[in-house]
Amino acid sequence: MPADSKPALDMFTRSIGFTPNMLATFAQSPIAFNAWATLRGALNRALDVKTREVISLAVSEVNGCNYCLAVHSLAASMAKLPADEIILARKGHASDPKRDAAVQFARKVIEHRGQVGDADLQAVRDAGYTDANLMEIVALVAVYSLTNFLNNVFDPEKDYPAVTPAGSI
Numbered sequence: 001m002p003a004d005s006k007p008a009l010d011m012f013t014r015s016i017g018f019t020p021n022m023l024a025t026f027a028q029s030p031i032a033f034n035a036w037a038t039l040r041g042a043l044n045r046a047l048d049v050k051t052r053e054v055i056s057l058a059v060s061e062v063n064g065c066n067y068c069l070a071v072h073s074l075a076a077s078m079a080k081l082p083a084d085e086i087i088l089a090r091k092g093h094a095s096d097p098k099r100d101a102a103v104q105f106a107r108k109v110i111e112h113r114g115q116v117g118d119a120d121l122q123a124v125r126d127a128g129y130t131d132a133n134l135m136e137i138v139a140l141v142a143v144y145s146l147t148n149f150l151n152n153v154f155d156p157e158k159d160y161p162a163v164t165p166a167g168s169i
Contacts, residue, residue, distance in 0.1 A: 021156035022067055022147065039143050046136035049079045051099050054089035055106040055137065056144045061090040061166050062110045065148035070160035090166040101127030102137055109141045 027033045046052065053076040060068035069090070076086045085095060092107035094100040105124040108116050124134060 018159075020071070021159050022071070022151055025154050025156045026147075026150055036143065036146055039139070043136065043140055043143055046140065047102070047133065050076075050081055050096075051102050052140060053079050053081060054085075054094050054099055054103045055140050057086060057089040058092045058103050058107045059110050059141050059144040060148055061092075062107060063145060063148035063152065065151050066162065067151040067156065067158060067160070068144065068148050069163050070158060073163045074160055087166060098127045098129075102129065102133075105129075105134070106137050106141050109138055110145065114138070 023033075026036065043052070047055075053072055056072040057069065057076060060072060073086050076089065077083070081089070088094060089103060092103055094103050101124045105116070105120060108120050121134065124137070125131075129137070
Protein backbone atom coordinates (compact mmCIF):
# COMPACT_ATOMS: atom_id res chain seq x y z
CA MET A 1 0.00 0.00 0.00
CA PRO A 2 1.41 3.43 -0.89
CA ALA A 3 2.46 5.53 2.09
CA ASP A 4 0.31 8.45 0.89
CA SER A 5 -2.85 6.41 1.58
CA LYS A 6 -1.80 5.21 5.02
CA PRO A 7 -3.08 8.08 7.26
CA ALA A 8 -6.61 8.04 5.83
CA LEU A 9 -6.70 4.24 5.72
CA ASP A 10 -5.52 4.05 9.35
CA MET A 11 -8.40 6.35 10.36
CA PHE A 12 -10.97 4.00 8.79
CA THR A 13 -9.24 0.92 10.22
CA ARG A 14 -9.29 2.37 13.76
CA SER A 15 -12.97 3.24 13.49
CA ILE A 16 -14.09 -0.28 12.52
CA GLY A 17 -11.29 -2.47 13.90
CA PHE A 18 -9.94 -3.93 10.65
CA THR A 19 -9.02 -2.89 7.12
CA PRO A 20 -11.81 -3.91 4.74
CA ASN A 21 -10.59 -5.40 1.47
CA MET A 22 -12.34 -2.67 -0.50
CA LEU A 23 -10.35 0.03 1.30
CA ALA A 24 -7.07 -1.85 0.88
CA THR A 25 -7.81 -2.14 -2.84
CA PHE A 26 -8.77 1.51 -3.12
CA ALA A 27 -5.66 2.62 -1.19
CA GLN A 28 -3.43 1.38 -4.02
CA SER A 29 -4.08 4.81 -5.53
CA PRO A 30 -3.37 7.47 -2.91
CA ILE A 31 -4.85 10.15 -5.16
CA ALA A 32 -8.16 8.34 -5.68
CA PHE A 33 -8.37 7.06 -2.10
CA ASN A 34 -7.61 10.40 -0.44
CA ALA A 35 -10.06 12.22 -2.72
CA TRP A 36 -12.77 9.69 -1.81
CA ALA A 37 -11.90 9.80 1.91
CA THR A 38 -12.08 13.59 1.96
CA LEU A 39 -15.44 13.70 0.19
CA ARG A 40 -16.82 10.85 2.27
CA GLY A 41 -15.68 12.51 5.49
CA ALA A 42 -17.36 15.78 4.56
CA LEU A 43 -20.57 14.03 3.54
CA ASN A 44 -20.73 12.23 6.89
CA ARG A 45 -22.01 15.58 8.19
CA ALA A 46 -24.80 15.69 5.58
CA LEU A 47 -28.30 14.67 6.59
CA ASP A 48 -28.69 12.04 9.32
CA VAL A 49 -27.04 8.63 9.42
CA LYS A 50 -30.25 6.71 8.68
CA THR A 51 -30.96 8.81 5.60
CA ARG A 52 -27.38 8.42 4.39
CA GLU A 53 -27.61 4.66 4.83
CA VAL A 54 -30.93 4.26 2.99
CA ILE A 55 -29.46 6.29 0.13
CA SER A 56 -26.35 4.09 0.09
CA LEU A 57 -28.50 0.98 -0.07
CA ALA A 58 -30.69 2.27 -2.90
CA VAL A 59 -27.69 3.42 -4.95
CA SER A 60 -25.76 0.20 -4.35
CA GLU A 61 -28.78 -1.86 -5.39
CA VAL A 62 -29.15 0.08 -8.65
CA ASN A 63 -25.41 -0.25 -9.34
CA GLY A 64 -25.41 -3.97 -8.50
CA CYS A 65 -22.59 -3.70 -5.96
CA ASN A 66 -22.85 -6.73 -3.70
CA TYR A 67 -19.87 -5.64 -1.61
CA CYS A 68 -21.46 -2.27 -0.74
CA LEU A 69 -24.86 -3.85 -0.19
CA ALA A 70 -23.31 -6.11 2.44
CA VAL A 71 -21.35 -3.26 4.08
CA HIS A 72 -24.26 -0.83 4.15
CA SER A 73 -26.79 -3.45 5.26
CA LEU A 74 -24.59 -4.00 8.30
CA ALA A 75 -24.07 -0.24 8.80
CA ALA A 76 -27.82 0.38 8.50
CA SER A 77 -28.56 -2.24 11.15
CA MET A 78 -25.93 -0.61 13.40
CA ALA A 79 -27.78 2.70 12.80
CA LYS A 80 -30.87 0.97 14.26
CA LEU A 81 -32.73 0.45 10.97
CA PRO A 82 -34.80 -2.74 11.19
CA ALA A 83 -34.32 -5.50 8.60
CA ASP A 84 -37.58 -4.68 6.79
CA GLU A 85 -36.50 -1.03 6.49
CA ILE A 86 -33.17 -2.14 4.99
CA ILE A 87 -35.01 -4.16 2.34
CA LEU A 88 -37.34 -1.24 1.68
CA ALA A 89 -34.34 1.07 1.23
CA ARG A 90 -32.76 -1.32 -1.27
CA LYS A 91 -35.98 -1.03 -3.26
CA GLY A 92 -35.76 2.78 -3.14
CA HIS A 93 -38.20 3.56 -0.34
CA ALA A 94 -38.42 4.24 3.38
CA SER A 95 -41.31 4.09 5.85
CA ASP A 96 -40.54 7.59 7.17
CA PRO A 97 -42.13 10.03 4.66
CA LYS A 98 -39.27 12.54 4.68
CA ARG A 99 -36.60 9.85 4.34
CA ASP A 100 -38.73 8.20 1.62
CA ALA A 101 -38.63 11.40 -0.43
CA ALA A 102 -34.83 11.56 -0.11
CA VAL A 103 -34.25 7.94 -1.10
CA GLN A 104 -36.72 8.13 -4.00
CA PHE A 105 -34.93 11.25 -5.25
CA ALA A 106 -31.52 9.58 -4.89
CA ARG A 107 -32.74 6.56 -6.82
CA LYS A 108 -34.05 8.79 -9.62
CA VAL A 109 -30.71 10.61 -9.75
CA ILE A 110 -28.76 7.36 -10.20
CA GLU A 111 -31.25 5.66 -12.52
CA HIS A 112 -31.60 8.72 -14.77
CA ARG A 113 -27.98 9.87 -14.48
CA GLY A 114 -29.04 13.16 -12.91
CA GLN A 115 -31.71 13.91 -15.49
CA VAL A 116 -34.50 14.57 -13.00
CA GLY A 117 -37.49 16.80 -13.61
CA ASP A 118 -38.94 19.79 -11.84
CA ALA A 119 -41.60 17.57 -10.25
CA ASP A 120 -38.85 15.34 -8.78
CA LEU A 121 -37.14 18.37 -7.26
CA GLN A 122 -40.41 19.74 -5.93
CA ALA A 123 -41.37 16.43 -4.33
CA VAL A 124 -38.19 16.31 -2.25
CA ARG A 125 -38.44 20.01 -1.41
CA ASP A 126 -42.06 19.50 -0.31
CA ALA A 127 -40.80 16.80 2.07
CA GLY A 128 -38.73 19.44 3.85
CA TYR A 129 -35.35 19.34 2.11
CA THR A 130 -33.51 22.49 1.10
CA ASP A 131 -31.58 22.96 -2.12
CA ALA A 132 -28.41 22.48 -0.05
CA ASN A 133 -29.82 19.10 1.08
CA LEU A 134 -30.59 18.21 -2.54
CA MET A 135 -26.95 18.89 -3.44
CA GLU A 136 -25.86 16.69 -0.54
CA ILE A 137 -28.11 13.88 -1.77
CA VAL A 138 -26.61 14.15 -5.26
CA ALA A 139 -23.10 14.17 -3.76
CA LEU A 140 -23.94 11.08 -1.70
CA VAL A 141 -25.19 9.33 -4.85
CA ALA A 142 -21.85 10.18 -6.49
CA VAL A 143 -19.64 9.03 -3.61
CA TYR A 144 -21.56 5.77 -3.18
CA SER A 145 -21.43 5.18 -6.93
CA LEU A 146 -17.66 5.66 -6.85
CA THR A 147 -17.21 2.85 -4.33
CA ASN A 148 -19.80 0.74 -6.18
CA PHE A 149 -17.87 1.12 -9.43
CA LEU A 150 -14.53 0.41 -7.75
CA ASN A 151 -15.90 -2.78 -6.22
CA ASN A 152 -17.60 -3.87 -9.42
CA VAL A 153 -14.37 -3.32 -11.41
CA PHE A 154 -11.84 -4.80 -8.96
CA ASP A 155 -14.11 -7.26 -7.11
CA PRO A 156 -12.26 -7.34 -3.76
CA GLU A 157 -12.74 -10.43 -1.63
CA LYS A 158 -15.90 -10.04 0.45
CA ASP A 159 -15.23 -9.55 4.15
CA TYR A 160 -18.81 -8.77 5.23
CA PRO A 161 -21.77 -11.17 5.35
CA ALA A 162 -23.39 -11.45 1.91
CA VAL A 163 -26.96 -10.27 1.42
CA THR A 164 -29.68 -11.65 -0.83
CA PRO A 165 -30.41 -9.57 -3.95
CA ALA A 166 -33.46 -7.39 -3.37
CA GLY A 167 -35.09 -8.71 -6.54
CA SER A 168 -35.29 -12.16 -4.98
CA ILE A 169 -36.53 -11.06 -1.57
